[in-house]
Each structure stands twice: as structure tokens, then as C-alpha cells.
Amino acid sequence: MAYPRRVQELIEDFTRLPGIGPRQAARFVYALLAKDESFLASFAGHLGSLKTETMLCRSCFRITEQRPDQTCEICSASSRNTDKILVVEKDTDVENFEKSGVFSGVYHVLGGSISTLEKNSAEKLHMRELFERVKSLAAKNEQVEIIIATSNNLEGNQTATYIERILEPLTVSVTRLGRGLSTGSEIEYADPMTLEQALQNRK
Amino acid sequence: MAYPRRVQELIEDFTRLPGIGPRQAARFVYALLAKDESFLASFAGHLGSLKTETMLCRSCFRITEQRPDQTCEICSASSRNTDKILVVEKDTDVENFEKSGVFSGVYHVLGGSISTLEKNSAEKLHMRELFERVKSLAAKNEQVEIIIATSNNLEGNQTATYIERILEPLTVSVTRLGRGLSTGSEIEYADPMTLEQALQNRK
Structure with a gap:
């Protein structure tokens, strides 16, 4: 049956x-x-109506409600520092940063990470748009700062390295999020990679 | 945000x-x-269109496609023994019996089990319809057999006892599915209740 x-x-x-x-x-x-x-x-x-009622912000590529200026409420808010761009893989990463309230700049959503298995996966990401955005910003301002906030795994780190390489010709500051022990993590249960990164980043 | x-x-x-x-x-x-x-x-x-394109079979209360006779394809199949009724809690239970191919009779879907916490939960089930169905069948035939296939947990067993009680005045055979060790289960990991039932039902 x-x-x-x-x-x-x-x-x-x-x-x-x-x-x-x-x-x-x-x-x-x-x-x-x-x-x-x-x-x-x-x-x-x-x-x-999910897709017809939403759009990609033309500046940061977040999914946002339809807005006349085609720019999301973060990119168009006067309170945000538009010279600080946090580069993330996914919309939900933006969500998480916004919930924590620790970042007052703007975002750039790549739409994923570079896959080791899939050919040309970088082409599906908003990499060219990131380059153009940073380039035109750098032409107007010397204080531009790009913070790469990709995941701390193989794909995320590959993606970060790729971004560093394409932004190298531009005279902007490019940093990655610090790596080490997460809040609440116990040494006893930490994996070797985390311990190594925590040692390297000691201060 | x-x-x-x-x-x-x-x-x-x-x-x-x-x-x-x-x-x-x-x-x-x-x-x-x-x-x-x-x-x-x-x-x-x-x-x-989920609800408008489906209906309850007026005989067994399974969810079925819209059909002119308002009876599902199992109840209306000439190959099924309509004097053997397997009483189950949910549609997916019918699905599971049909997949195994071990039963050639028809079904009665209660729509749930009697809850210990919820008052009058028996009234939401298709109990009255089961009684009427068995009664009119028994009037025509002496070979009617009702097999109760509710879950082997508190609610399922309560429901089975309730059914046995309401069908008692009718002269039909009412049985419950056998209880004991499931295929593949190891004695080492069997719970005490299962072991007790397996002992009682030894043959």
C-alpha cells in the first residue's frame, strides 16, 4: 500500500x-x-511567497525584506560603522553576531564556504562583490577593516585564506577572528587543534 | 535584529x-x-490542498484520497478478509503492517490512544464507530475476529483494555498481539517487563 x-x-x-x-x-x-x-x-x-517577499541586500547579500533602496536595515542604519566589514558564511551567522551585540560594523554574507569536494565552489560565493565593495571603500577611506569570521574548520579556513589572497592588492587591514578555548570549555575535553591554537594565541 | x-x-x-x-x-x-x-x-x-484532497475512510478512518464511495482502497478491495479487523492507533501503524504484508484483513484506526493525563481522551477516538462496526458485522457473521494492535506501553495497554470492555457484550473473538522478545533483541539488554511477558507467553 x-x-x-x-x-x-x-x-x-x-x-x-x-x-x-x-x-x-x-x-x-x-x-x-x-x-x-x-x-x-x-x-x-x-x-x-517566501522568495517574492524577500530579497538579497545589494550591499551585504543578506536575505532581507523587500525595501525600496534594496539595502538591508543594517547596511542602511546610520549608527553602523560601514568601514568595518565582518565577512561570514551564512545569514544565521549574522543573526548570531547581532544577538550577541558585540559588533557595530556591517556584514558581507558569502553564501557558503569553499568546498574541497566541489569544483569552482568559490564562484558561487559573493567573492567578486566583496572585492569590488572593499576596493571602492578603500578608494574613499584609509581606515577600512575586514574581519574574516568563517568557521574554524577545513572549509572555513580555506575560505579565509582565499579571501586574504584576493584582498591582498588592496591596502586594507584584514584580520581573522581569534582562535582558542571557547567560553566554558574545559582543558580536559579540548581537542588537540584547539589546544594548539590556544597556545599560539596566548597573551 | x-x-x-x-x-x-x-x-x-x-x-x-x-x-x-x-x-x-x-x-x-x-x-x-x-x-x-x-x-x-x-x-x-x-x-x-492537503486536507481538501484527502478524506477519512468512512469504514476504517484511515486518511485516504478522495474516492466516490468514501471508502479506502483496503476496505473496498475484494481480496481482503473484512471479518478480521486489526485495531491500530495511527495511520502509520497501518502503513507498517501493510509494508510487512503479514495481514490480509482490514483495519480500524482509532486516531490515538487513551491518555492518562487528558480527560475524556477516549471520546476523541473512533471507539463508538468501532463498536457499531463490529456490532453490525457480528449480526451478519459468526466468524468476526478483532485483533487489538495498540502500543505495548501504558496508554496502549489502557486503550486495549477499554476496547475489550466495550466489545464484551458482542459475541466476537477479541485478541491482543503477542508480547515478548522482538526479532533481534538480546536477553542481556531486554527490560524486565519484556522478559516477564516473554516468560508468560512461552510456548
Whole structure:
């Protein structure tokens, strides 16, 4: 026996979400069948208009609401220091920095990291736009600072090295986030790489 | 900073699915933003018409496609023995029996189990319909057999006892699925309850 056709179709839709297998997808669909028709209609409406109601900020490439100037609320806020650019892999990284409130500059969202397995993965990232943005900023100002905040793993570090290389011809300050022990981490459970980085970055 | 409005709304929709928290919901939404517009439109269409394109089988209360006779393909198949009714909690339980191919009768989906915490939870289940169904079947035939296949936990066993009680006045055979060691289970790791049931049901 197969699931009813519409149930089966929705199960397949849900399995295209990250980390969702057929069993959990089926649980989702049966849970939805128990919900109000109005909830389903509103959920469907939100899904269908997700892309038409959002856009990429033309300055930092974050996903943002549709705005007339095509620039997100961070890039257009007068309170932010536009000469300090924090380069991140994903939108949710911006979210995390903003929640912590530790950064008052602006962002540049790459849209991922350079993959070791995938050929030309750098071309899918907003690297050229980063270069152009930094170049035109550096032409107007000497105080430009780029902080690379990619993940501390193979792909993240490769990406950081790539960025350092392409920004080298421009006379701007390029730094990476400090590496070492995270808050709350115990020496006993720290991995060798973290210990090595913590030793190197001692002060 | 908040997420863009439409992103936030969709995150809230996804957190209404079982086991999904805000972080995973955000991952879903950003993954969807990377998909084609056409996939989103079709996903939204499937969601919006989920309830209008399905119905409850008027005989067994499984969710099924819309069919003119309002009866699912199992209940209306001439190859099935309609005098043997397997009573289960959920649609996915039917799915599992059908996949194993070990049962040639028909089903009755209760729509859940009797909860110890929730008052009158039995009233939300298709109990009355089970009684009426068995009663009218028993009037025509002496060979009716009801097999209770609820979960082997507190709620499932309570539900089974409740069913046995309401079907008692009818002269039909009512059995429960055997309890004991599952295929592949090792004595070393079996819980005391399973061992006790395996001992009682030895043959």
C-alpha cells in the first residue's frame, strides 16, 4: 500500500529539507492533517511567497525584506560603522553576531564556504562583490577593516585564506577572528587543534 | 535584529511541526530560500490542498484520497478478509503492517490512544464507530475476529483494555498481539517487563 497521493507528495517535499528523512516527513504530514485548514492555508501562503517577499541586500547579500533602496536595515542604519566589514558564511551567522551585540560594523554574507569536494565552489560565493565593495571603500577611506569570521574548520579556513589572497592588492587591514578555548570549555575535553591554537594565541 | 518578516513567519509555522525547534526551523527556511521558486510553489500547493484532497475512510478512518464511495482502497478491495479487523492507533501503524504484508484483513484506526493525563481522551477516538462496526458485522457473521494492535506501553495497554470492555457484550473473538522478545533483541539488554511477558507467553 502507498500513502494517499497528496500525503506522499508532501512527504517528498519535506524530505528535501536538511536532515529530514521519510519517517520524520510522514510524522510532519500526519501532524498537519490534525491542524486547522486555516493554519495550512497560511503556512502555504508563507511558503509560496517566501522568495517574492524577500530579497538579497545589494550591499551585504543578506536575505532581507523587500525595501525600496534594496539595502538591508543594517547596511542602511546610520549608527553602523560601514568601514568595518565582518565577512561570514551564512545569514544565521549574522543573526548570531547581532544577538550577541558585540559588533557595530556591517556584514558581507558569502553564501557558503569553499568546498574541497566541489569544483569552482568559490564562484558561487559573493567573492567578486566583496572585492569590488572593499576596493571602492578603500578608494574613499584609509581606515577600512575586514574581519574574516568563517568557521574554524577545513572549509572555513580555506575560505579565509582565499579571501586574504584576493584582498591582498588592496591596502586594507584584514584580520581573522581569534582562535582558542571557547567560553566554558574545559582543558580536559579540548581537542588537540584547539589546544594548539590556544597556545599560539596566548597573551 | 530580527529575521525578515516572512522568514520569521515561516520559522513559526515550522516550529508547529512535531520535534522542530526555532533553530532547525530557521535552517529549513534558509534551505528553502536556496531552492527554485517552482519547488516552493508546488510545496505550497501540496500543503494548501492537503486536507481538501484527502478524506477519512468512512469504514476504517484511515486518511485516504478522495474516492466516490468514501471508502479506502483496503476496505473496498475484494481480496481482503473484512471479518478480521486489526485495531491500530495511527495511520502509520497501518502503513507498517501493510509494508510487512503479514495481514490480509482490514483495519480500524482509532486516531490515538487513551491518555492518562487528558480527560475524556477516549471520546476523541473512533471507539463508538468501532463498536457499531463490529456490532453490525457480528449480526451478519459468526466468524468476526478483532485483533487489538495498540502500543505495548501504558496508554496502549489502557486503550486495549477499554476496547475489550466495550466489545464484551458482542459475541466476537477479541485478541491482543503477542508480547515478548522482538526479532533481534538480546536477553542481556531486554527490560524486565519484556522478559516477564516473554516468560508468560512461552510456548
